[in-house]
Amino acid sequence: MTMSPLLTIAPDDLLVRYSLDSSRLGQRPTVQRRLADLRGSFADVAEYEAALAAGNPVVYEVSSVEPASGDGQLHYGLGVLQPGRIGGEYYLTKGHLHSHRPAAEIYIGLKGEGAMVLEDEATGEVRLVPLVAHSAVYVPGHTAHRTVNTGAVPLVYLGIYPSNAGHDYSTIAARNFRHVVIATASGPVLVERQAHLASLLKS
Ligand SMILES: [Fe+2]
Secondary structure, eight states: OOHHHHHHHHHHSSSSOTTTSSSSSOOOOEEEEGGGGGGSSSOOOHHHHHHHHOOOOOOEEEEEEHHHHHHTTTEEEEEEEEEOEEEEEOOOOOOBBBBSOOOEEEEEEEEEEEEEEEEEEEOOHHHEEEEETTTEEOOOEEEEEEEEEESSEEEEEEEEETTTTOOEEEEHHHHHOOOEEETTEEEEEEEEHHHHHHHHOOO
């Protein structure tokens, strides 16, 4: 006799409570990413090194729930991304592709103001999509995704993804996103990385 799928899920995986003032999902541990962990992510290297010399703050934390793995199963995580800037660039997550490239994901904004950089791996097509409370962002498969905090308070969100998605950070670490999100007087603007780097050399 096969066991009911329902009974294979632990009770504390069936219901998980969270607070918008904490980065923990239930009693799960959080993974912290500090400024030192984000070397290579920000375009302005001089500003990054100066900020790091002044301190090594937590930039974001993620807590994950993984009730079951296998075909059709879902995992999800709560992310809390602090406000801040390095040069003109907003605090950001490392960003990733899914190891299983076709895997899509849903991000649900819970608190704060931010945006997601969505970049097609093959073509480089890019979209900057707001990630705010009362909104959901669809991340298609084959799309690199990164979160930025464009506001003044922590950005809190949930990400829900297939259990077999996997996280490929190394592809982004090797070549980075082709675009950066820069703070301007009129708000966040998406700029080509190479153009931004050229403007930094001139200034
Ligand atoms: Fe993802």
